[in-house]
Amino acid sequence: MMDFHTNFKTIQDTISSALVSVTRTATKISAEDLGFQRSLDPTVANTLDKQNARLLVLAERLLANAASGSEVVGPKLQDADGVEANWRGVVDVVDSLLEKADTSLDEYTGVVKRLSPSEEQVTTKQLPSKLLNELRSKDLPKPQKTFEHVPQNNETGAFRPLITSKPHAMIPLEESLSEATDLNGKPLIHNPYQTEIEFYKYPPSVYTRAEPIPYAPFENTTATFVDTPEALDSMLAELKTAQEIAIDLEHHDNRSYIGLVSLMQISTRNRDWIIDTLKPWRRRLECLNEVFTDPNILKVLHGAFMDIIWLQRDLGLYIVGLFDTYQAARALGYTSGALAFLLQKFVNFQAQKKYQMADWRRRPLTPAMFEYARSDTHFLLYIYDNMRNELIDRSDFSNPETDLTFRVLEKSKETALQRYEHPVYDTEFGLGAGGWYRLLSRTPATFSKEQFSVYRAVHRWRDNVARQEDESTNYVMANHAIFSIARAIPLDKAALLGVAQPISPILRLRADELVAVIKAAKEAGENGPDMNEVLSKIDEIHQKPIFQPQSLSVNSATNILSTPTVATLVALPIRTHTSQFWGPAFTSSIWEQRRTASTANIRLALPLPQLTAEVFADPADANTVVDSSVKGEHAFVSAKERVKEEEDDGIFIIKQLGGGRKRKMDEMAGSVPTPLTTADLVDEDAGADEVPLLDDKARRKAEKKAAKRLKKQQKALNGSATENGNDEASSAGREVEPFDYSTAPSVLHARHEEGKKGKKEKREKGFNPYAKAMDAPKGLGRSQRESAGRSKTFGK
Known part of the structure; x- marks a missing residue:
């Protein structure tokens, strides 16, 4: 089997060359009639x-x-x-x-944590039927319905952290949970461990190069499954004695609106644990904060951006002392930041990524799923050892710009500072991760007022139904189906089911409800806002400042920290409008190009410097010193010494200005025809280095051609001489009479004489202005027939 990572370049080149060949062939064929x-x-x-x-x-x-x-x-x-x-x-x-x-x-x-897709996305060609039955779980009951704290999908306001106590605190919990507001005036609550994360000092081992600690053989070890409170207490006691731990999560988001943390994997240097996070008592896992926030224990995660959010949302857990191997892979310039790449690079372990498509709500876990989950953290500490050493070798600790270790640790802190917020739907502008604007920006489309209104209404309806049914929005309706409905605007149930493919059970049951929404949106869209106008307002919102400084008070008893300034994320724009190098950014979507094309304010995409005299100065004259007191002078020439110019009387004769043909004839008359030479027998198109090899027939043909050319030159000379003689004689004998416009034939002076009655008498024809219209040279006939042995082409 071909190694994907080592042979990716070969596969890419093969596919690219094949596509180029097909494209060129298709272009050539389309150019033919x-x-x-x-x-x-x-x-x-x-x-x-x-x-x-x-x-x-x-x-x-x-x-x-x-x-x-x-x-x-x-x-x-x-x-x-x-x-x-x-x-x-x-x-x-x-x-x-x-x-x-x-x-x-x-x-x-590794930017986004892998998600568990729907069971329809598992193809039968990739997996055997037995494994498909293990992975596909159509009739699994929703575990969230058995939780002691059932998730609420319609909560508004600031998300209040789930923690009830704060181990290893520098600021008490009550002060950490104080409310604040963002730039838009919306309430928010900071990360309870924000101060602890910002002022955290990593242990000296992170900056010390050491030999990587070997991992325990994967085949000879196993993981402990934690699904009882007693097993949780036993694991917690052993984790408190570790210096580094590796953490990973398995998440499910297809049959839940906000998603579920379905599994948690934790590994030390000697042990692996797999924790069942779907138990009704899952909130008791908050006790892991005693380890997760311990500053003496380093927490190693890979691609922890979403893990931090999910731990806060479902379990009330926070991470202090995070080392993200994904950020390390980026700093080191690896070709990939995926965990599978790191496993292959450092351990030569091939991860079974087909289990990434599994439904992790399934209980009990199959042996293959169990081993796959354990492999995500079993080797992670060994990978961390290797990457730490490489960061130290390539870092200059005296210069922050080249200190790769410092860069990775700062990025890891930023990741740990992420906060979960309730998904609030923005109907007007569609901002947010689940809003309509993000989907439209990824799939540019041009809608009329009615279509745009239907698009927003259907997107909002899907979000409302997903919240009510506690299902993912993609399970209720696929993204491309929203665009299809917006383009077609179906006004009855049959038309709707024909357009919105595939049809989910929820959509089929609530089709009449959606048809009513579409009809109302179509009517409202007739006088509704234009799509480009709304998008322009969204761009103005994105151009506002994103961060707002917030301050937290420090406990006076600790007397350790000063008041920190915290940057709170308000709204992350989809794209930036300015570049530090080029200035204003180029447009990146179809509707943006159409909107800017109609504006009257046209500006250059590439900013130019101010045009001054220095811009056009010659660099060679930069070192030349010019005396400003010296003025330029011209040499004086007296009137007697000046060249006398001929006076122009203003009279000119046309023959003096023309005469090109006569002048050529005079030159030809002065020349004497030369006899034929070998050069005359050579083809004019032959190269300078070609030697003519002529047979008798070719030689006779060339001589005949040269003689014909010479005869033509002599005839031209004789004709020009005769014409010149006649002109001179006529001009010498009489003066040139001026042209009389009054007697010239014209429409105004046409003569019409009437004949006598009873006699057929010829009438003098009047002036015909089209009489000489047919004197023009004739073109080719309408029908061109091929003659034998000749081709009517324009080649030589």
């Missing part, structure tokens, strides 16, 4: 029909294969017209692929 070729030769027509049918079958199979791993149905392409008729289905398949690619890239790079 296939319709003309089809009409000339029936054989060509039959061949084209066969190839069209073959390409349609391949395209249909390709679309069906692409749609098999998603919730989209591949369109049927019966003929060439079927491509245009089912084009919307083709677009839906492409949109679903782009969504999967976007999610996969985020998970592969």
Whole structure:
């Protein structure tokens, strides 16, 4: 089996070359007049029909294969017209692929923690049927319904941390939970361990190079499954004695609106634990803060951005002393930041990423799922040892700019400072992770007022239903279905079910409700806001300052810290509008380009310096010293010595200004025709280095051609001499009479004489202004026929 990481460049080059070849071939074919070729030769027509049918079958199979791993149905392409008729289905398949690619890239790079997709996304070609039955859990009961604290999906205001006590505190819990406001005036509560995280000092071992500690053999060890309070207490006692621990989570978000932490893995240098976080008493896991916030224990996580959020939201856990190996991979410039890449690089362990598609709510866990979960943390401390040494070797601790270790630790602190906030839906501007603006910015589209109104209304309806049913928004309706409904605006149930593919059970039951929403949105959209106007307002919001300074008071009893200034994230823009190097950023979407194209304020995309005299100065003259007192002078020439110019009387003769032909004839008359030479027998198009090899026939032909050319020159000379003689004689004998416009034939002086009655008498024809219209040179005839042995082309 080909190693993906080491041979990715080869695979990429092969695919790229194949795509370039296909694109070039398709471009060449499209440039030909296939319709003309089809009409000339029936054989060509039959061949084209066969190839069209073959390409349609391949395209249909390709679309069906692409749609098999998603919730989209591949369109049927019966003929060439079927491509245009089912084009919307083709677009839906492409949109679903782009969504999967976007999610996969985020998970592969480690920016976003891997998510558990729906059971329909597990393809039968990738996994055997027995494993599919283990991973697919269609009828699993929702474990959140058995929790002691059932998640609430409609909460507003600031998220209040779940913790009831604060171990290892520098500031008491009551002061840490004080409320504040952001720039928009919305309430917020800071991270309870914000001060502890900001002023945390990492242990000296992080800055000391040491030999990596070997990990225990994976095959000879196992993990302890923690699913009782007694097992939790035993694990906690052993974790308190460790110096470093590795932590990872398994998350499920398909059958829950906000998601569920389904599993937690913790490893020390000698032991592995897997904690069941779906127990009704899951809030008792808050006791792990005694270890997670202990400044004497280093916590190693990979891609901890979402882990920090999920721990706060579900379990009330916080991390102090975080080392994120994903940030280390970025600082070291690795080709990938994924955990699978690090396992392959340092341990040569191939992670079974197919279990990433598993439903981690399943109990009991299968042996394969259990081992996969354990592998995420079993090797992580050994990987940390290697990356720590590499950071130390490549860091200059005296210079913060080249101190890679300091950079990784600061980024890890920023990750640990993340706060969870309730998902509040913004109807007007669609801001936030679950808003309509983020989806529209990833899939640029141009909507009319009615379509834009329907798009926002359907997106809001999906969010409301997902909250009520405690389901994910993608489970209720796929993203591409919202765009399809907005374009088509179906006004009855049958049309809706035909457009919104695939149809979830919830959508089928509440189809009438959605039809009513679409009708109301269409009516409201007739006088509603324009799409570009709303997007312009959103851009103005993004251009406002993002961070607001907040201050926390410090306990006077501790007398350790000064009042810290904290940056609170208000709204993260999708893209930046300015560049530190180029200035204003270029547009990145279709609707942005259309909006800016219609504005009257046109400016340069690349800022230019102010145009001054220094810009055009010659660098060579930079060192030249010019005396400002010296003035430029011109040499004086007296009037007698000046060259006398000829006076112009203002009279000119046309023949004096022209005469190009006569002048050429005079030059030819002065020249004497030269006899034929060998050079005359050589073709004019032959190169300078080519030697003519002429047979008798070719030589006679060349001589005849040269003689014809010489005869033509002599004839031209004789004719010009005769013409010149006549002109001179006529001009010498008489003066040139001026042209009389009064007697010249024209429409105004046309003569019409009437004949006598009873006699047929010729009438003098009047002036015909079109009489000489046919004297122009004639072009080619309308019908051009081929003659034998000759071609009417324009080549030489």
